[in-house]
Amino acid sequence: MIDAVRSPILGGSRIHVVPLPPQLVGDLxxxxxxxxxxxxxxxLATYDCDGLTGWRAQPACVVLPGSGEEVQAxxxxxxxxxxxxxxxxxGTGLSGGALPVADGIVVSVARLNRILEIDLESERVIVEPGVANxxxxxxxxxxxxxxxxxxxxQQVCTIGGNLAENSGGAHCLKHGFTVNHVTGAKVxxxxxxxxxxxxxSIDGDDGPDLLGVVVGSEGTxxxxxxxxxxxxxxxxxVVTRLVAFATVDAAGDAVSRVVAAGILPSAMEIMDRITIEAAEAAYAPGYPDGAGAVLLVELDGVAAQVEEDGVAVETHCREAGAFEVRTASDAAERALLWLGRKGAFAAMGRVSPDYYVxxxxxxxxxxxxxxxRIDELS
Incomplete structure:
Protein backbone atom coordinates (compact mmCIF):
# COMPACT_ATOMS: atom_id res chain seq x y z
CA MET A 1 0.00 0.00 0.00
CA ILE A 2 1.15 3.53 -0.75
CA ASP A 3 0.40 6.26 1.76
CA ALA A 4 0.51 9.77 0.25
CA VAL A 5 0.52 12.84 2.50
CA ARG A 6 -0.05 16.29 1.02
CA SER A 7 2.90 18.64 1.26
CA PRO A 8 2.19 22.25 2.31
CA ILE A 9 4.48 23.51 -0.45
CA LEU A 10 3.00 23.80 -3.94
CA GLY A 11 0.53 21.03 -3.26
CA GLY A 12 3.23 18.38 -3.63
CA SER A 13 3.16 14.96 -2.02
CA ARG A 14 5.48 13.10 0.27
CA ILE A 15 4.91 9.45 -0.55
CA HIS A 16 5.79 6.49 1.67
CA VAL A 17 5.89 2.99 0.25
CA VAL A 18 6.22 -0.58 1.40
CA PRO A 19 9.77 -2.02 1.34
CA LEU A 20 11.27 -3.68 -1.70
CA PRO A 21 11.25 -7.48 -1.91
CA PRO A 22 13.76 -8.82 0.65
CA GLN A 23 15.47 -10.88 -2.05
CA LEU A 24 16.29 -7.74 -4.05
CA VAL A 25 17.56 -5.86 -1.02
CA GLY A 26 19.69 -8.84 -0.07
CA ASP A 27 21.14 -9.08 -3.57
CA LEU A 28 21.94 -5.36 -3.56
CA LEU A 44 15.92 7.93 2.90
CA ALA A 45 14.46 11.35 3.70
CA THR A 46 17.76 12.89 2.57
CA TYR A 47 17.03 11.74 -0.97
CA ASP A 48 13.32 12.57 -1.30
CA CYS A 49 13.82 15.65 -3.52
CA ASP A 50 16.39 17.73 -5.34
CA GLY A 51 16.59 21.54 -5.45
CA LEU A 52 12.95 21.59 -6.56
CA THR A 53 11.65 21.00 -3.05
CA GLY A 54 7.97 21.51 -3.82
CA TRP A 55 7.55 17.85 -4.74
CA ARG A 56 8.92 14.98 -2.67
CA ALA A 57 8.78 11.21 -2.99
CA GLN A 58 10.51 8.86 -0.60
CA PRO A 59 12.35 6.08 -2.44
CA ALA A 60 12.18 2.51 -1.26
CA CYS A 61 15.96 2.20 -1.31
CA VAL A 62 19.13 4.18 -2.03
CA VAL A 63 22.29 2.52 -3.30
CA LEU A 64 25.78 3.99 -3.53
CA PRO A 65 27.86 1.99 -6.01
CA GLY A 66 31.61 2.51 -6.00
CA SER A 67 32.45 1.50 -9.57
CA GLY A 68 30.99 1.21 -13.02
CA GLU A 69 30.76 -2.54 -12.56
CA GLU A 70 28.68 -2.05 -9.43
CA VAL A 71 26.35 0.31 -11.31
CA GLN A 72 25.90 -2.43 -13.90
CA ALA A 73 25.12 -4.95 -11.16
CA GLY A 91 20.69 16.90 -5.85
CA THR A 92 21.13 20.59 -6.68
CA GLY A 93 18.96 20.62 -9.82
CA LEU A 94 15.81 22.72 -10.06
CA SER A 95 13.84 20.62 -12.52
CA GLY A 96 13.09 17.52 -10.47
CA GLY A 97 15.55 15.44 -12.48
CA ALA A 98 16.69 13.56 -9.37
CA LEU A 99 13.18 13.17 -7.91
CA PRO A 100 12.78 9.52 -6.85
CA VAL A 101 10.09 7.17 -8.02
CA ALA A 102 8.19 6.30 -4.87
CA ASP A 103 8.50 2.55 -5.23
CA GLY A 104 11.93 2.64 -6.83
CA ILE A 105 15.62 2.91 -6.17
CA VAL A 106 17.87 5.96 -6.13
CA VAL A 107 21.32 5.27 -7.56
CA SER A 108 23.65 7.85 -6.01
CA VAL A 109 26.96 8.45 -7.79
CA ALA A 110 28.51 10.15 -4.74
CA ARG A 111 31.24 7.50 -4.43
CA LEU A 112 32.15 7.71 -8.12
CA ASN A 113 34.16 10.88 -7.58
CA ARG A 114 37.56 10.33 -9.16
CA ILE A 115 39.32 12.28 -11.88
CA LEU A 116 40.66 9.36 -13.91
CA GLU A 117 42.88 11.06 -16.47
CA ILE A 118 44.12 14.52 -17.46
CA ASP A 119 45.44 14.78 -21.01
CA LEU A 120 46.60 18.36 -21.56
CA GLU A 121 47.96 17.61 -25.02
CA SER A 122 44.51 16.55 -26.20
CA GLU A 123 42.77 19.05 -23.89
CA ARG A 124 40.68 16.29 -22.37
CA VAL A 125 39.82 15.19 -18.83
CA ILE A 126 38.16 11.87 -18.01
CA VAL A 127 36.07 11.84 -14.84
CA GLU A 128 33.59 9.74 -12.95
CA PRO A 129 30.07 11.20 -12.64
CA GLY A 130 30.35 12.18 -8.97
CA VAL A 131 33.21 14.64 -9.53
CA ALA A 132 32.18 18.20 -8.59
CA ASN A 133 32.06 20.63 -11.51
CA GLN A 154 29.35 24.49 -9.44
CA GLN A 155 31.11 24.03 -6.11
CA VAL A 156 28.93 21.01 -5.34
CA CYS A 157 26.99 19.96 -8.45
CA THR A 158 28.40 16.92 -10.21
CA ILE A 159 29.53 16.32 -13.76
CA GLY A 160 27.09 13.41 -13.98
CA GLY A 161 24.23 15.70 -13.01
CA ASN A 162 25.48 18.33 -15.46
CA LEU A 163 25.45 15.74 -18.23
CA ALA A 164 21.96 14.59 -17.29
CA GLU A 165 20.58 18.14 -17.31
CA ASN A 166 22.83 19.62 -20.03
CA SER A 167 23.78 22.32 -17.55
CA GLY A 168 25.08 25.71 -18.60
CA GLY A 169 25.86 28.56 -16.26
CA ALA A 170 26.64 32.24 -16.44
CA HIS A 171 29.27 31.74 -19.14
CA CYS A 172 27.14 29.63 -21.49
CA LEU A 173 26.40 32.78 -23.51
CA LYS A 174 29.81 32.45 -25.17
CA HIS A 175 31.16 29.04 -24.18
CA GLY A 176 28.06 26.89 -24.55
CA PHE A 177 26.46 24.14 -22.49
CA THR A 178 27.61 20.77 -21.22
CA VAL A 179 26.78 19.15 -24.57
CA ASN A 180 29.42 21.38 -26.17
CA HIS A 181 32.09 20.11 -23.78
CA VAL A 182 31.42 16.36 -23.54
CA THR A 183 33.22 14.32 -26.18
CA GLY A 184 32.64 10.84 -24.80
CA ALA A 185 30.84 8.80 -22.16
CA LYS A 186 30.50 5.25 -20.92
CA VAL A 187 26.84 4.73 -20.12
CA SER A 201 38.27 13.08 -30.45
CA ILE A 202 35.61 15.57 -31.50
CA ASP A 203 35.26 13.66 -34.76
CA GLY A 204 32.53 11.04 -34.50
CA ASP A 205 31.27 8.44 -36.93
CA ASP A 206 28.65 9.07 -39.57
CA GLY A 207 25.83 7.56 -37.54
CA PRO A 208 23.31 9.19 -35.21
CA ASP A 209 24.68 11.45 -32.48
CA LEU A 210 23.79 9.16 -29.59
CA LEU A 211 26.04 11.07 -27.21
CA GLY A 212 24.04 14.21 -27.94
CA VAL A 213 20.87 12.29 -27.14
CA VAL A 214 22.22 11.10 -23.79
CA VAL A 215 23.32 14.58 -22.70
CA GLY A 216 20.23 16.25 -21.29
CA SER A 217 18.18 13.05 -21.00
CA GLU A 218 17.98 13.35 -17.17
CA GLY A 219 19.27 9.80 -16.73
CA THR A 220 16.27 8.25 -18.45
CA VAL A 238 39.27 38.61 -18.50
CA VAL A 239 37.43 41.81 -17.59
CA THR A 240 34.38 41.91 -15.33
CA ARG A 241 32.22 45.01 -15.07
CA LEU A 242 29.45 45.80 -12.64
CA VAL A 243 26.88 48.15 -14.15
CA ALA A 244 24.18 49.74 -11.97
CA PHE A 245 20.79 50.98 -13.16
CA ALA A 246 17.81 52.63 -11.53
CA THR A 247 15.39 50.08 -13.00
CA VAL A 248 15.39 46.54 -14.38
CA ASP A 249 13.81 47.98 -17.51
CA ALA A 250 16.96 50.01 -18.17
CA ALA A 251 19.18 47.01 -17.46
CA GLY A 252 17.17 44.88 -19.88
CA ASP A 253 17.50 47.59 -22.50
CA ALA A 254 21.27 47.56 -22.02
CA VAL A 255 21.39 43.81 -22.61
CA SER A 256 19.44 44.20 -25.83
CA ARG A 257 21.74 46.99 -27.00
CA VAL A 258 24.92 45.00 -26.32
CA VAL A 259 23.69 41.85 -28.05
CA ALA A 260 22.24 43.79 -31.00
CA ALA A 261 25.65 45.42 -31.49
CA GLY A 262 27.17 42.01 -32.14
CA ILE A 263 29.22 41.94 -28.94
CA LEU A 264 29.50 38.49 -27.36
CA PRO A 265 30.32 38.69 -23.65
CA SER A 266 31.38 35.47 -21.99
CA ALA A 267 28.71 36.20 -19.37
CA MET A 268 25.96 38.75 -18.81
CA GLU A 269 23.65 38.48 -15.80
CA ILE A 270 20.94 40.75 -14.37
CA MET A 271 19.96 41.00 -10.71
CA ASP A 272 16.92 42.93 -9.52
CA ARG A 273 16.62 44.98 -6.34
CA ILE A 274 15.46 42.13 -4.09
CA THR A 275 18.24 39.87 -5.31
CA ILE A 276 20.83 42.63 -4.86
CA GLU A 277 19.75 43.24 -1.28
CA ALA A 278 19.72 39.53 -0.43
CA ALA A 279 23.15 38.93 -1.96
CA GLU A 280 24.62 41.99 -0.28
CA ALA A 281 23.34 40.90 3.13
CA ALA A 282 24.73 37.40 2.68
CA TYR A 283 28.08 37.99 0.96
CA ALA A 284 28.80 41.77 0.94
CA PRO A 285 30.04 41.81 -2.67
CA GLY A 286 29.83 45.61 -2.77
CA TYR A 287 26.84 46.15 -5.03
CA PRO A 288 25.73 49.83 -5.21
CA ASP A 289 23.21 51.08 -2.65
CA GLY A 290 19.85 52.00 -4.09
CA ALA A 291 20.33 50.25 -7.43
CA GLY A 292 17.13 48.94 -8.96
CA ALA A 293 19.14 46.50 -11.04
CA VAL A 294 22.72 45.39 -11.47
CA LEU A 295 24.22 43.94 -14.63
CA LEU A 296 27.39 41.83 -14.47
CA VAL A 297 29.18 41.76 -17.81
CA GLU A 298 32.28 39.66 -18.34
CA LEU A 299 34.45 39.75 -21.46
CA ASP A 300 37.28 37.35 -22.21
CA GLY A 301 39.63 36.57 -25.06
CA VAL A 302 42.44 38.36 -26.88
CA ALA A 303 43.35 41.49 -24.92
CA ALA A 304 42.90 43.97 -27.77
CA GLN A 305 39.41 42.67 -28.60
CA VAL A 306 38.36 42.58 -24.94
CA GLU A 307 39.43 46.18 -24.45
CA GLU A 308 37.62 47.31 -27.60
CA ASP A 309 34.44 45.47 -26.63
CA GLY A 310 34.70 46.84 -23.10
CA VAL A 311 34.52 50.42 -24.35
CA ALA A 312 31.52 49.57 -26.51
CA VAL A 313 29.72 47.79 -23.66
CA GLU A 314 30.13 50.78 -21.36
CA THR A 315 28.84 53.11 -24.08
CA HIS A 316 25.73 51.02 -24.67
CA CYS A 317 25.07 50.72 -20.93
CA ARG A 318 25.43 54.46 -20.40
CA GLU A 319 23.04 55.11 -23.27
CA ALA A 320 20.55 52.76 -21.59
CA GLY A 321 20.76 54.77 -18.36
CA ALA A 322 23.55 53.23 -16.28
CA PHE A 323 24.57 55.50 -13.41
CA GLU A 324 27.65 53.52 -12.36
CA VAL A 325 30.13 51.32 -14.23
CA ARG A 326 32.80 49.61 -12.15
CA THR A 327 35.56 47.28 -13.36
CA ALA A 328 36.88 44.55 -11.07
CA SER A 329 40.49 45.38 -10.25
CA ASP A 330 41.70 41.80 -9.87
CA ALA A 331 40.65 38.15 -9.79
CA ALA A 332 39.63 38.39 -6.14
CA GLU A 333 37.21 41.25 -6.76
CA ARG A 334 35.88 39.49 -9.85
CA ALA A 335 35.20 36.37 -7.80
CA LEU A 336 33.43 38.43 -5.13
CA LEU A 337 31.15 40.09 -7.67
CA TRP A 338 30.21 36.69 -9.08
CA LEU A 339 29.77 35.22 -5.60
CA GLY A 340 26.81 37.52 -5.06
CA ARG A 341 25.19 36.36 -8.29
CA LYS A 342 25.94 32.65 -7.97
CA GLY A 343 24.94 32.63 -4.32
CA ALA A 344 21.69 34.51 -4.89
CA PHE A 345 19.58 31.35 -4.75
CA ALA A 346 20.79 30.51 -1.24
CA ALA A 347 20.76 34.16 -0.17
CA MET A 348 17.03 34.39 -0.91
CA GLY A 349 16.46 32.13 2.08
CA ARG A 350 17.32 35.11 4.27
CA VAL A 351 14.45 37.07 2.72
CA SER A 352 11.81 34.36 2.94
CA PRO A 353 11.83 30.67 3.86
CA ASP A 354 9.24 29.98 1.16
CA TYR A 355 10.23 30.82 -2.38
CA TYR A 356 10.20 29.10 -5.74
CA VAL A 357 13.07 29.23 -8.22
CA ARG A 373 6.44 43.15 -14.97
CA ILE A 374 8.36 40.91 -12.58
CA ASP A 375 9.51 44.00 -10.70
CA GLU A 376 5.92 45.24 -10.46
CA LEU A 377 4.74 41.92 -9.07
CA SER A 378 7.51 41.82 -6.48
Missing part, protein backbone atom coordinates in the same frame (compact mmCIF):
# COMPACT_ATOMS: atom_id res chain seq x y z
CA UNK A 29 23.72 -5.71 -0.21
CA UNK A 30 25.68 -8.66 -1.58
CA UNK A 31 26.71 -6.68 -4.67
CA UNK A 32 27.65 -3.43 -2.91
CA UNK A 33 28.13 -4.18 0.78
CA UNK A 34 25.79 -3.33 3.65
CA UNK A 35 26.95 0.28 4.21
CA UNK A 36 26.05 1.21 0.64
CA UNK A 37 22.42 0.10 0.63
CA UNK A 38 20.13 2.50 2.51
CA UNK A 39 16.64 1.43 3.56
CA UNK A 40 16.04 3.25 6.87
CA UNK A 41 13.26 5.88 6.48
CA UNK A 42 15.23 8.53 8.37
CA UNK A 43 18.14 8.18 5.97
CA UNK A 74 22.50 -2.64 -9.63
CA UNK A 75 20.74 -1.96 -12.92
CA UNK A 76 20.71 -5.65 -13.81
CA UNK A 77 18.97 -6.37 -10.52
CA UNK A 78 16.49 -3.55 -11.11
CA UNK A 79 15.76 -4.94 -14.58
CA UNK A 80 15.30 -8.45 -13.19
CA UNK A 81 12.73 -7.27 -10.65
CA UNK A 82 11.25 -4.58 -12.94
CA UNK A 83 11.97 -1.94 -10.31
CA UNK A 84 12.42 1.66 -11.55
CA UNK A 85 15.59 3.57 -10.70
CA UNK A 86 16.62 7.23 -10.73
CA UNK A 87 20.23 8.44 -10.85
CA UNK A 88 21.30 11.18 -8.45
CA UNK A 89 24.32 13.46 -8.37
CA UNK A 90 24.43 16.18 -5.72
CA UNK A 134 34.52 23.12 -10.04
CA UNK A 135 37.02 20.38 -9.19
CA UNK A 136 37.69 19.89 -12.91
CA UNK A 137 38.86 23.48 -13.27
CA UNK A 138 40.83 23.24 -10.04
CA UNK A 139 42.64 20.19 -11.40
CA UNK A 140 43.80 21.93 -14.59
CA UNK A 141 44.00 25.64 -13.69
CA UNK A 142 47.70 25.54 -12.81
CA UNK A 143 48.39 24.34 -16.36
CA UNK A 144 46.41 27.25 -17.82
CA UNK A 145 43.10 25.52 -18.57
CA UNK A 146 39.52 25.60 -17.29
CA UNK A 147 36.23 23.75 -17.72
CA UNK A 148 33.76 26.23 -19.18
CA UNK A 149 30.24 25.20 -18.01
CA UNK A 150 29.75 26.87 -14.63
CA UNK A 151 26.31 26.40 -13.03
CA UNK A 152 25.61 28.52 -9.96
CA UNK A 153 26.01 25.39 -7.83
CA UNK A 188 25.21 1.83 -18.30
CA UNK A 189 21.88 1.15 -19.99
CA UNK A 190 18.76 0.16 -18.01
CA UNK A 191 19.44 -3.53 -18.63
CA UNK A 192 22.98 -3.25 -17.25
CA UNK A 193 24.77 -3.26 -20.59
CA UNK A 194 27.73 -0.86 -20.94
CA UNK A 195 27.63 1.43 -23.98
CA UNK A 196 30.67 3.48 -25.03
CA UNK A 197 29.91 6.70 -26.89
CA UNK A 198 32.40 9.09 -28.46
CA UNK A 199 35.87 9.47 -27.00
CA UNK A 200 38.74 11.94 -26.85
CA UNK A 221 18.48 6.45 -20.98
CA UNK A 222 21.04 5.16 -18.50
CA UNK A 223 23.73 6.22 -16.04
CA UNK A 224 27.06 7.63 -17.23
CA UNK A 225 29.91 6.07 -15.26
CA UNK A 226 32.80 7.70 -17.13
CA UNK A 227 32.72 11.05 -18.94
CA UNK A 228 35.31 12.63 -21.24
CA UNK A 229 35.34 16.43 -21.06
CA UNK A 230 36.85 19.09 -23.28
CA UNK A 231 38.83 21.72 -21.39
CA UNK A 232 39.83 25.07 -22.87
CA UNK A 233 42.74 27.46 -22.52
CA UNK A 234 42.41 30.33 -20.08
CA UNK A 235 41.92 33.54 -22.07
CA UNK A 236 44.60 36.18 -22.41
CA UNK A 237 42.43 38.72 -20.62
CA UNK A 358 12.96 28.27 -11.87
CA UNK A 359 14.86 29.10 -15.05
CA UNK A 360 12.86 30.96 -17.66
CA UNK A 361 13.48 31.60 -21.35
CA UNK A 362 12.59 35.05 -22.66
CA UNK A 363 13.10 36.45 -26.19
CA UNK A 364 15.78 39.14 -26.05
CA UNK A 365 13.46 41.81 -27.47
CA UNK A 366 10.89 41.09 -24.73
CA UNK A 367 13.37 41.09 -21.85
CA UNK A 368 12.83 44.69 -20.64
CA UNK A 369 9.04 44.28 -20.53
CA UNK A 370 9.24 40.94 -18.74
CA UNK A 371 11.68 42.26 -16.15
CA UNK A 372 9.50 45.32 -15.60
Missing amino acids: RHALGDPYVVTEPEQ VLRLCAREEVPFVARGA LDVTRAVSAAGYFYAPDPSS VLPDGELLELGGA LGIAVEITLRIVRQPEL QDGVVPRTKLPAVLR
